Amino acid sequence: MTPDRYAEIRAAHRWDVPRDFNIARACCGRWAxxxxxxxxxxxxxxxAAAKYTFWDLQREANRLSNALAACGVGRGDMVAxxxxxxxxxxxxxxxxxxxxxxxxxxxxxTIGYRGRFDPERAFALIEKYGIRNAFLxxxxxxxxxxxxxxxxxxxxxxxxxxxxAVEAAGTTAFDWTRDALGATINEMFGxxxxxxxxxxxxxxxxxxxxxxxxxxPGHRIxxxxxxxHEISGDEIGEVVVHRIAPDGTPDPVFFIGYxxxxxGTTNKFRGDWCRTVDLARCDAEGYLWYQGRADDMFKAAExxxxxxxxxxxxVRHAAVATAAVVASPDELRGNIVKAFIALTAxxxxxxxxxxxxxxxxRRFLAPxxxxxxxxxxxxxxxxxxxxxxxxxxxxxxxxxAPGSRR
Numbered sequence: 001m002t003p004d005r006y007a008e009i010r011a012a013h014r015w016d017v018p019r020d021f022n023i024a025r026a027c028c029g030r031w032a033x034x035x036x037x038x039x040x041x042x043x044x045x046x047x048a049a050a051k052y053t054f055w056d057l058q059r060e061a062n063r064l065s066n067a068l069a070a071c072g073v074g075r076g077d078m079v080a081x082x083x084x085x086x087x088x089x090x091x092x093x094x095x096x097x098x099x100x101x102x103x104x105x106x107x108x109x110t111i112g113y114r115g116r117f118d119p120e121r122a123f124a125l126i127e128k129y130g131i132r133n134a135f136l137x138x139x140x141x142x143x144x145x146x147x148x149x150x151x152x153x154x155x156x157x158x159x160x161x162x163x164x165a166v167e168a169a170g171t172t173a174f175d176w177t178r179d180a181l182g183a184t185i186n187e188m189f190g191x192x193x194x195x196x197x198x199x200x201x202x203x204x205x206x207x208x209x210x211x212x213x214x215x216x217p218g219h220r221i222x223x224x225x226x227x228x229h230e231i232s233g234d235e236i237g238e239v240v241v242h243r244i245a246p247d248g249t250p251d252p253v254f255f256i257g258y259x260x261x262x263x264g265t266t267n268k269f270r271g272d273w274c275r276t277v278d279l280a281r282c283d284a285e286g287y288l289w290y291q292g293r294a295d296d297m298f299k300a301a302e303x304x305x306x307x308x309x310x311x312x313x314x315v316r317h318a319a320v321a322t323a324a325v326v327a328s329p330d331e332l333r334g335n336i337v338k339a340f341i342a343l344t345a346x347x348x349x350x351x352x353x354x355x356x357x358x359x360x361x362r363r364f365l366a367p368x369x370x371x372x373x374x375x376x377x378x379x380x381x382x383x384x385x386x387x388x389x390x391x392x393x394x395x396x397x398x399x400x401a402p403g404s405r406r
Contacts, residue, residue, distance in 0.1 A: 004205050004206060005204045006204065006214055009217050010215075010217040010246070013218050013246070014247045015218055015245055015247060015252055017249075017252050023101070024061060027101055027105050028057050028058050028061065028104060029058060030107075031054040031104075031107045032053075032054045032055045032058035034055075035053055035055040036053065037053055037055075037107060038051060038052070038053050038109045039052055039053060039057050039104060039110070040052045040057070040110055040112060041109060041110070041111045042111075042112045042113075042114070043113050043114070043125070044113070044114040044115055045114070045115035045116070054104075093190075093191075093192040093195050094165055094166065094195075095135070097196075098188075098190075098195065098196060111125060113125060117140055117143070117386075119143050119147035119148060120147065120148075122140070122144065123144070123154075123157065124155070126155070130158070131159070132158060132159060132161065133159075133162075133163075134159060134161070134162050134163070135163045135164070135165075136162055137164065137165075137166050137167070137387075138164055138168060138170065138173060139167070139322060139380075139382065139387075139388065141162075141164060141173040141177065141185075142173055142315050143322065145173060145176045145180070145315075146315075146344045147345075148180075149176075149180065150180055151180055151181065152180065152181070157181060160182075161183065161186065162177060162184070162185050163186045163187075164185050164186070164187050164188075165188045165189065165190065165199075166386050166387045167290075167308075167387055167388065168187075168210065168290040168292075169185055169187050170210055170308065170311070170312030170315070171209040171312060172312055172315050173185070173315075174207075174209040174210060184207055185207065186202055186207060186213075187199060187200055187207070187213055188212065188213060188216075189278070189280075189288065189290060190253075191278075192255070193254070193268065193274060194219075194251065194254050194255065194274055195253050196216060196253065197216060197219045197241050197253065198212050198213050198215055198216060198221055198239070199213040199214075199216055200213035200214070208287050210312070211283075211288065212280065212287075212288045212289065212290045213287060213288065214286050215288075218245050218246065218247070218251070219241060219245065219246075219251060219253070220241065220245065220246055220251075221240070221242075222239075222242070222273065223235070223236075223237030223238065223240070223280060223281070223282055224237050224238050224240050225237055228271075233282075234281055234282075234283070235281060236279050236297075236304070237279065237280070237281070238275060238276065238277065238278065238279055238294065239276045239288065240270065240273035240275055240276065241254075241273070241276070242272055242273055242274070243269075243272045243274060254274065277293060278290065278293055278294070279292060279293070279294055279297060279306065292307050293390075295391070296326075298326075298327035298335050299327075299334060299335060300327065300330075300335045300368060301333040301334070301368060303366075303368040305368070307325035307390065309365065309369070310323075310325045310337065310339070310361065310365065310369050310371065311323045311324065311325050313360070313361050313364050313365055314339060314357065314371075316360070316364075317356075317360045318344070318347075319344055319347040319356075320342075320343065320344070320357065321341075321342045321344045322341075322342045322379075322380055322388075323339055323342070323380075324339070324388045324393055325338070325340075325390075326338055326340070326390050326393045326397060327397070328401070329397065329398065329401040336373060337368075337370065337372055337373075338372070338373040338374070338375065339357075339371035339373070339375070340374075340375050340380060341357070341374055341375070342377055342379050342380055343376060349376035354374045354376075357371075357374060358371060358372075380393075381393065
């Protein structure tokens, strides 16, 4: 059983932020003296491959620094640099600050793959390179779960640590990861503006299946209602993060501001609380349960509905690979629950399957939560960071409903 050290660690936590910090030295330079220490393995869909030591990266960094200096770039100048041969995942906060740079900081190698996500290829890479720690989006976990229900029957995998974020992984993916991979998902929550503020660390405190976790030590988290008042109990509210840490110092993960947009920076805050526009509820032990973006929530027949629980239930059905739930306009109820579903490779759309999926949801969720309409599609619209673009689906429904369609 996991020892619960959360209260102890949270009470003892103090931020120790140095006056100056050279991230290039910390993540590369100090390891470059060992010319045999690998930093990066790289592959793409064509089969092309490359590998780089920390020494190689340091030499490339030196070349770039000299080139910029020759162009007149000095300390404090802003420089935009784009590398077209690197994975897109490293151009956002999750891939860069939660995977690549922490790995380099500890002198460990990262495997970078350029290409669309494919479950078989992902497991093959994990096996070949002996990967022990992975950051996988919930959508990727659900796709691999459907493609390989028992992956260790085919691949030699040793994954003690899996981190997941962007959206709720859900209990289905959590249980499969534990049973099929022998790993516990450390789900977390954060934003580019204030990263990694809530989450799990299952060797230090228990990870509840489907929960986003507890406020990480060093951060103050609350839920607020539409008027900005803090709420408690089992109510759903907006997640906010305080700019002052529990030890009384400024929380160092906070962004400085939106470049060239001071008004946007001001609007991001309500007092000292930074708003996320993400909704969650908090249980009696302080664990947060992610409900979705504020604009993903909707009312149907006076019930407030979020997509996460319904989508989690849908992917438990054997035929469902991935699913997204949105509001679809309805003259009688205002909205109805509609599910867009991508099926697994061995299933074909049919009225009988649609009915079976609806009955499946009815067995597990409240009557108002079952999808009154299902549309089968080849693939869900996704961002490059693996988040379902429900906004695209909502807009599609809005345009398709000039009046009553039912």
